[in-house]
Amino acid sequence: MARVKIPYYVVKKGHGYWQPTKAMRGEGFASIRCGKDGPDAWTIAAGWNERWQRHRRGIEEAVRPRWPRGSFGDAFDRFRTMDEWSEKKPRTREEWERGFARIAPVFGDMSPMDPDVSLQALSAFRRRIAETVSPREAWRTIKIWRALWNVTAAIGLTGAKKDPSLGIRNRQPAARSLRWYEGEAVRLVKRAWREGYHGLAAAIACTWDTMMSPVDVRSLTVEQRRRDPLGTYFVAGRTKTGAAAIGTLSRRAVRILDAYLEREPVEVGPIFRNRSGRQYSRFTLPDDFAVVRQLEFPGDTRTLADMRRSGAMEARAGNADPATLSAKMANSISTSNALHRAYQPVDLASVRGADLARRLGRRRTANETEITGLK
The missing domain is CATH 1.10.443.10 (Intergrase catalytic core)
Structure with missing residues (x-):
């Protein structure tokens, strides 16, 4: 198979990994399992290298901070080390990361058991995104929240608590209608x-x-x-x-x-x-x-x-x-x-x-x- 040269990309037993240096890990970046060595794995590794370059230039914050044990951020980081994550299509992974980038500043360091993780808080969170970004982005973020809650529950971090976002009617906005000629x-x-x-x-x-x-x-x-x-x-x-x-x-x-x-x-x-x-x-x-x-x-x-x-x-x-x-x-x-x-x-x-x-x-x-x- 043809090879490409991507910074920090290594192959172990036929599988590709994006492995940051110790200094990069100190900035919040961690090793990423990219899947079977090939074009899909190269795309994932190139994407993470792009994120690192943007962070290094001060354009973007580190995507993988160190989260408290048992928090939503911790659950997401643990999920990204599993086969279930690496088997997702690259575009699906991008959607998860995009949604979590909005979830992280508000709920990333919180435990699902925290009483502040409530229907009221999530309703206000969704409304703020709809007003400051777009209704579609608000819908997408809650969709990823619900998927993340299921992962967090499967890991065993939610106890008997149900997802408070289920009280929100997360209706998908009308599709874009803009066109080019x-x-x-x-x-x-x-x-x-x-x-x-x-x-x-x-x-x-x-x-x-x-x-x-x-x-x-x-x-x-x-x-x-x-x-x-x-x-x-x-x-x-x-x-x-x-x-x-x-x-x-x-x-x-x-x-x-x-x-x-x-x-x-x-x-x-x-x-x-x-x-x-x-x-x-x-x-x-x-x-x-x-x-x-x-x-x-x-x-x-x-x-x-x-x-x-x-x-x-x-x-x-x-x-x-x-x-x-x-x-x-x-x-x-x-x-x-x-x-x-x-x-x-x-x-x-x-x-x-x-x-x-x-x-x-x-x-x-x-x-x-x-x-x-x-x-």
Whole structure:
């Protein structure tokens, strides 16, 4: 197997570990079991190294402080040393860490048995996040709280106490509805390239065409690239669910990708790198995207992730049927998920059918925009 050089990453008996130095452990970082040596383990190790670099530069606090025995922080740290944690998909682990980053300052050093861990406290906690960050972030944080409570209970730290958050109605907010248009995506790609963000330009082009999520695009490798008489595509698996995924590319995106790889060759590991030559992480990709977006569309708040929804909106406008769109998105959105998995697995023909529907929908949307004068 090809190897990559990641600081503090070691392999023991076929499994990878991110092992900080004694000085780093003093800053609150601990050894992380990354799973079986391979691309997934490399991604985890690179993510922890990125966290350390951000902490070292004063951008981010240490993610793993030393918590009192029996506290929520202690339970979370213990959980992250177990096989159950390492077997979770990288995207799922990211969601846990994101949620715990909000839980930690308030409840991290508290025991579940503490009387201050109450329905009233959690209700105020959720309301504060909803008001200062967003309702979606509040919903996500309570979702992770409940999962963490189950882990804490399994470890034996909750006694007979029930999760006080069960008294909260944690309704999921309406999904985002922001979208990008093809011309805007093209402008972002060109602006990124002109500003020297070559890896970002190629990543945006591939995100627009493949309709993959940013985390899945970040994980694409040269080995996953394929070609047949009809064009170029990637064969991969969704980071969050493990579902099979095929990401097709237009000729325009292929030209950008090839130009990037000619300028900055990548032989092993994830394709898309930032200007320092390091692979994009969940921190650096959105950071670079925000810089380019601000330059091209000042004040805009749309994200790279919104391109996945934008492609789906194009495909639906082009009358793509649910099964075809589901194949394109590597997602279970058709009417009958079980039947779809049995009789309509992800295949290249279905994905290209969704591409055709997107082109039709794009033309229809453009015509309607011209007639109504709306964007």
